[in-house]
Amino acid sequence: MGLRLRPVDTSFYDLFTQSAQHLVGGAEILAEMLSESSDKAGVAERMRAAEHAADETTHAIVKKVNSTFVTPFDREDIYALGSGLDDVMDMMDEAVDLILLYEVETLPGELSEQVEVLQRCAELTAAAMPRLQSMQSLDDYWIEINRLENTGDRNHRRTLAKLFSGEYPTIEVLKLKDIVESLESAIDAFEKVANIVEQIAVKEG
Amino acid sequence: MGLRLRPVDTSFYDLFTQSAQHLVGGAEILAEMLSESSDKAGVAERMRAAEHAADETTHAIVKKVNSTFVTPFDREDIYALGSGLDDVMDMMDEAVDLILLYEVETLPGELSEQVEVLQRCAELTAAAMPRLQSMQSLDDYWIEINRLENTGDRNHRRTLAKLFSGEYPTIEVLKLKDIVESLESAIDAFEKVANIVEQIAVKEG
Amino acid sequence: MGLRLRPVDTSFYDLFTQSAQHLVGGAEILAEMLSESSDKAGVAERMRAAEHAADETTHAIVKKVNSTFVTPFDREDIYALGSGLDDVMDMMDEAVDLILLYEVETLPGELSEQVEVLQRCAELTAAAMPRLQSMQSLDDYWIEINRLENTGDRNHRRTLAKLFSGEYPTIEVLKLKDIVESLESAIDAFEKVANIVEQIAVKEG
Numbered sequence: 001m002g003l004r005l006r007p008v009d010t011s012f013y014d015l016f017t018q019s020a021q022h023l024v025g026g027a028e029i030l031a032e033m034l035s036e037s038s039d040k041a042g043v044a045e046r047m048r049a050a051e052h053a054a055d056e057t058t059h060a061i062v063k064k065v066n067s068t069f070v071t072p073f074d075r076e077d078i079y080a081l082g083s084g085l086d087d088v089m090d091m092m093d094e095a096v097d098l099i100l101l102y103e104v105e106t107l108p109g110e111l112s113e114q115v116e117v118l119q120r121c122a123e124l125t126a127a128a129m130p131r132l133q134s135m136q137s138l139d140d141y142w143i144e145i146n147r148l149e150n151t152g153d154r155n156h157r158r159t160l161a162k163l164f165s166g167e168y169p170t171i172e173v174l175k176l177k178d179i180v181e182s183l184e185s186a187i188d189a190f191e192k193v194a195n196i197v198e199q200i201a202v203k204e205g
Numbered sequence: 206m207g208l209r210l211r212p213v214d215t216s217f218y219d220l221f222t223q224s225a226q227h228l229v230g231g232a233e234i235l236a237e238m239l240s241e242s243s244d245k246a247g248v249a250e251r252m253r254a255a256e257h258a259a260d261e262t263t264h265a266i267v268k269k270v271n272s273t274f275v276t277p278f279d280r281e282d283i284y285a286l287g288s289g290l291d292d293v294m295d296m297m298d299e300a301v302d303l304i305l306l307y308e309v310e311t312l313p314g315e316l317s318e319q320v321e322v323l324q325r326c327a328e329l330t331a332a333a334m335p336r337l338q339s340m341q342s343l344d345d346y347w348i349e350i351n352r353l354e355n356t357g358d359r360n361h362r363r364t365l366a367k368l369f370s371g372e373y374p375t376i377e378v379l380k381l382k383d384i385v386e387s388l389e390s391a392i393d394a395f396e397k398v399a400n401i402v403e404q405i406a407v408k409e410g
Numbered sequence: 411m412g413l414r415l416r417p418v419d420t421s422f423y424d425l426f427t428q429s430a431q432h433l434v435g436g437a438e439i440l441a442e443m444l445s446e447s448s449d450k451a452g453v454a455e456r457m458r459a460a461e462h463a464a465d466e467t468t469h470a471i472v473k474k475v476n477s478t479f480v481t482p483f484d485r486e487d488i489y490a491l492g493s494g495l496d497d498v499m500d501m502m503d504e505a506v507d508l509i510l511l512y513e514v515e516t517l518p519g520e521l522s523e524q525v526e527v528l529q530r531c532a533e534l535t536a537a538a539m540p541r542l543q544s545m546q547s548l549d550d551y552w553i554e555i556n557r558l559e560n561t562g563d564r565n566h567r568r569t570l571a572k573l574f575s576g577e578y579p580t581i582e583v584l585k586l587k588d589i590v591e592s593l594e595s596a597i598d599a600f601e602k603v604a605n606i607v608e609q610i611a612v613k614e615g
Contacts, residue, residue, distance in 0.1 A: 066407045101362055102369055157511055164512055170375045170580045174382075177584075202476045271612045306567055307574055375580045379587075 012072055013133045015061050019085040020126040022054035026092045027119040033096045034112055040100050047096040054089040058082050072133075077200050084193040085125075091186035092118065095179055102175040110159040114183040117152045121145060121190040128197065138201055145194040152187040156180065217277055218338045220266050224290040225331040227259035231297045232324040238301050239317055245305050252301040259294040263287050277338075282405050289398040290330075296391035297323065300384055307380040315364040319388040322357045326350060326395040333402065343406055350399040357392040361385065422482055423543045425471050429495040430536040432464035436502045437529040443506050444522055450510050457506040464499040468492050482543075487610050494603040495535075501596035502528065505589055512585040520569040524593040527562045531555060531600040538607065548611055555604040562597040566590065 029047045032038050061082035065075055072078075099107070128141040159180050163173050234252045237243050266287035270280055277283075304312070333346040364385050368378050439457045442448050471492035475485055482488075509517070538551040569590050573583050 062404070063407070066404070097362075101366055157507075161511055164581070164585060170584065171369070171378065173581065173584060174375065174378060175369060199472070199476070202473070267609070268612070271609075302567075306571055376574070376583065379580065379583060380574060 012061070012064065012078065013130055015057060015064065016081060016085065016132065017126065017129040019054060019057045019061070019082065020122070020129045022050060022057060023085065023088050023092070023122040024119075024126050026050050026054070026089050027115065027122040030092050030096055031112075031115050031119060033099055034107055034115055036106075044096050044100040047093055051089055051093040054086060058086040073200050073204050077196065077203070080196050081193065081200070084189065084196050088122075088186055088189040088193065091182050091189050095182040095186065098175075098179045098182060102179070104172075104175055104179065107179070108159060108162060108176065110155055110162065111180065111183065113155050114152060114159075114180075114187070117148050117155065118183065118186055118190070121148050121187065124148075125190060125193060132197065132200070138197060142194050142198055145191055149187055149191040152184065156184045156187075217266070217269065217283065218335055220262060220269065221286060221290070221337065222331065222334040224259065224262045224266070224287065225327070225334045227255060227262060228290065228293050228297070228327040229324075229331050231255050231259070231294050232320065232327040235297050235301055236317075236320050236324060238304055239312055239320055241311075249301050249305040252298055256294055256298040259291060263291040278405050278409050282401065282408070285401045286398065286405070289394065289401050293327075293391055293394040293398065296387050296394055300387040300391065303380075303384045303387060307384070309377075309380055309384065312384070313364060313367060313381065315360055315367065316385065316388065318360050319357060319364075319385075319392070322353050322360065323388065323391055323395070326353050326392065329353075330395060330398060337402065337405070343402060347399050347403055350396055354392055354396040357389065361389045361392075422471070422474065422488065423540055425467060425474065426491060426495070426542065427536065427539040429464065429467045429471070429492065430532070430539045432460060432467060433495065433498050433502070433532040434529075434536050436460050436464070436499050437525065437532040440502050440506055441522075441525050441529060443509055444517055444525055446516075454506050454510040457503055461499055461503040464496060468496040483610050483614050487606065487613070490606050491603065491610070494599065494606050498532075498596055498599040498603065501592050501599050505592040505596065508585075508589045508592060512589070514582070514585055514589065517589070518569060518572060518586065520565055520572065521590065521593065523565050524562060524569075524590075524597065527558050527565065528593065528596055528600070531558050531597065534558075535600060535603060542607065542610070548607060552604050552608055555601055559597055559601040562594065566594045566597075 026047065029043060029050055033040065033043045033047070061078065065071060065078045065082075098104075124141055124144055128138060131138055131141075160177070163176055163180070168176065231252065234248060234255060238245065238248045238252070266283065270276060270283045270287075303309075329346055329349055333343060336343055336346075365382070368381055368385070373381065436457065439453060439460060443450065443453045443457070471488065475481060475488045475492075508514075534551055534554055538548060541548060541551075570587070573586055573590070578586065
């Protein structure tokens with residue numbers, strides 16, 4: 001019979017994967033919110049439910065780390081990764097919420113490009129989480145997230161320039177800027193998750 | 206003669222209680238600031254003094270944690286709780302400061318509701334701090350803070366909708382939005398304190 | 411032959427000094443950006459290069475802390491100081507970027523005063539980093555940074571009051587407020603670095 005010297009609880013990986021999968025769902029709901037024909041109040045309600053589900057996964061991670069004696073990697077890194085994933089959801093939820101609240105009718109087309117970036121980031125992150133267990137080949141994930149963040153940053157700057165071009169009334173600029181910045185923050189939050197994963201891999205590798 | 210196996214320094218609890226009591230005072234000053242008849246410059250000066258007093262308590266906590274060998278709970282949690290309480294004061298101070306600086310004459314009535322939420326949060330937090338020592342029955346505190354944060358969030362969204370309803374000139378929206386957001390941040394900061402307390406209770410319980 | 415009981419890697423100090431020297435360069439580029447006759451696109455490109463160079467130093471610090479067995483002070487403090495210095499650069503880079511992006515032609519004179527504060531903070535920080543090794547006489551550094559932060563805060567408030575005085579069109583207020591706030595955040599980030607240094611000195615002293 002084989003002997004496992006360092007028994008680790010694999011289900012942390014399941015919880016991180018679950019958390020990232022909530023983000024895939026959230027990014028999809030956000031994409032629906034941008035469609036002009038969508039029922040904005042209904043879509044926002046589904047986002048709220050998705051955000052609550054993500055919160056529960058985050059709480060499960062925190063509870064598990066507090067009640068587990070041997071964790072697969074540093075406790076503080078587990079907290080950081082859990083709350084990093086949760087931050088992405090909060091930012092996407094904020095974007096949806098502001099679109100509803102500000103009653104913005106026409107959203108600049110650039111916003112769809114940002115949401116596509118977010119959808120791609122969510123898929124990559126969800127695919128990377130199970131690979132944390134073996135620490136195999138996460139380089140492609142970091143490189144691609146960083147490339148997407150650069151794309152997002154260029155989109156963001158182009159959108160801001162458009163907002164301030166004189167095309168929009170100032171009160172609309174004020175509204176749209178908040179929405180645009182929440183999308184940018186969501187992309188940044190994905191990059192932060194990738195940085196935490198990189199740090200874990202360096203320590204454990 | 207009895208023997209205490211793990212001598213702990215109780216005065217950390219006194220310092221946390223002191224810190225939370227500064228918040229009770231700060232929330233009161235903030236309420237005065239909203240009254241139309243108040244001497245805004247004078248009230249703002251008292252807020253500044255209250256904020257300095259709170260800073261000193263925070264420094265005393267940091268100094269104590271750095272010079273104490275056996276702390277009643279994890280060093281990092283003591284830092285987190287100390288700076289979490291300090292963050293609330295900073296947010297309330299910012300709100301007072303912006304009201305003075307922007308020379309806003311008429312504040313929407315919704316702001317008073319937010320300040321009432323803040324006053325209630327401050328009282329609950331000040332009552333919870335001494336109970337950290339025995340870790341008895343803090344559930345009611347968390348539940349009530351979370352309920353208040355939800356109320357605050359609904360007020361906040363209603364206020365933003367009002368600001369963007371077309372009732373206010375854009376320049377006033379810009380000013381009021383900053384003030385409204387500092388109140389929201391103060392409430393969020395109280396919730397963060399409650400989360401830190403919960404985490405400490407889970408670890409130590 | 412003498413015996414060194416606790417071999418420490420001195421080059422952490424070199425890396426922190428290098429990181430702070432990037433800030434001296436960044437503050438200089440920021441000052442150029444404010445000059446009306448400057449080639450804004452060219453200056454912004456140099457800022458981008460400076461920010462990338464600073465990023466590389468930050469990565470070198472993180473890599474070193476992860477691969478070093480005995481660090482000169484707590485790992486978490488090394489991370490905090492490294493990322494604290496990096497945050498200053500990000501804020502200065504953001505200010506330059508916004509000036510270019512928003513195509514602001516005339517900047518209020520108050521901005522030059524804030525950039526002078528930043529330049530002085532950068533020089534003081536760069537001079538303090540090598541002194542971390544001996545922990546000698548860092549009091550003058552903290553006191554002076556705190557004095558500068560107070561000066562910066564007064565400038566900031568005066569600038570905001572001017573922006574909202576009715577002198578500027580609302581759309582310009584919106585643009586200038588973002589720029590003014592990034593300068594304020596850069597000064598705050600220098601104060602945060604000084605606080606981290608103080609904390610390290612207290613622990614190690």
